[in-house]
Amino acid sequence: MTTPVVNAADTIAHRIAATIDPLFALIDTWRDELEARLARTAEPSAAEFDPVVAALVRPALDDSSALITGAGFVAAPGFLPDAPWHLAWWLSGTNTFRAAADGGVRRLDAESDPDAEQFRDYTTLEWWRIPARTGTRHLTGPYVDYLCTDDYTVTITTGVMVDGEMAGVVGTDAYVARLEQELLPVLRESGHPCTLVNASGRIVASTDSRHATGALLRLDGLASVLAPLHEHQGQASAGVLPGGQFVVPCGDTTLALVFATT
């Protein structure tokens, strides 16, 4: 592996991370504020807590240039006594799901009655399951978010802890199409064919038109290089695949850059 190629790949990976990192930082600050607030609240209720969440996420959703299209807090089942299953989630004006006539920020109307046909136990979904298991923030997707916005989405979530228990997750959504607009120019700058994948090897964006976003990148050895990202176990390190491609993790976003070297 020649040094210029390694450097080029590292540079691109850093810039990809720099595009995603503000979203991680944003939900980290929301988590800190919600944890501080909950620590001061003896008996939290949805009625009291929803306006707090709304005030927290609203400024980011009002910014029409922002990457995000939705944000909020999802409570652990039973954590809020007045709302056993509870999503306090808001959609931005750029979110096309049942857009309001005035194009403003609106609340997601989720089914919270466990007996209803449309009800989904959200604790089985990846954006809940992984932060609950690993205790760390997680990037889910790209996936079709048929529970919330019906669109092709990336969701970033992190656990909100109270007295060592997970009270819920706080998170944000971004459209994959919007992310691609930001990421593809970065990928193209390297001058090498390169593809951005998630920890499952699913393509987020690629300079190669044969690699569709959403498809799995099937390359020998890729799964084992990505395994540490998938399991959130320690720092993933760069690796070279038998086919000669160079795989570089993008910071701690759990995304990786697959860089052709020929």
Add this chain to the structure above:
Amino acid sequence: MPQATSRSDATRAVVFSPLEGAGRAELVEQRLTDAIVAGVLRDGERLPSESELAKSLGVAVVTAREALVALRDKGLVLTRRGRDGGSFVTHDRDAAMRMTDARVRALSRIELRDLSLHYAAIAGMAAEVAADRASDDDLASLVEVDARADLGSAGGARRAMSRFQLEIAAVSQSPRLVHEELRLQAESGPLLWLCLREQAYRDRSRQARVEVIEAIRSVDPPRARRATTDHIAAATEWLIDEKSRLESPQQGPEQGRQPAPDAEDRKG
């Protein structure tokens, strides 16, 4: 080339056909009827108000009102006045059966087969793409949906079908296929999966899921598609036979029916 001309005229006509008005109330009525018959909207449940309904369906308030009046005439909805008033779903198992039978009889064989073909096009393609795009996590959640299936009742078996097919569409990573799957489930699901009234077909539905899961596990897109479309074709054959039974002069609708005590269980 008269054909080409008429083709382009027809396409233009579709572009400029009215979005509001004629036919819309019927569409709203049919969608709500299907949801009530399928048990998605449950007995005693309060429907959204006329204006809420109009807003969420994107139709005029008069259109929503017209549809509600038609539902009331069919005896599927009851309107109460006063402070706790509104429109409420009223239907029981017998009413649901009668409605479904009426719809099977009202639609021609050509329409039923076309409905089935349209659904097979969507579900088959979703399965084909899903077989190529499923991660190990996706596969695990498909197995989970199948494991949770309640094959003891027609309602349980149909819910399992809906959940599984929706998950397949999601695994295909296509928002459009997911939209279309949801739309067709609402439109044709109650008819297409009528065969699940019979235990043999519920067992067949599990076999179909297992076959699709195996095809996805071995990254075999044609096999995943085939397993899906074969299953839909078998359900359609049952439906066409059922239509013949309902239409048979010797066996009226009441005698001709298979006993199905659990046809529409009410469990949510």
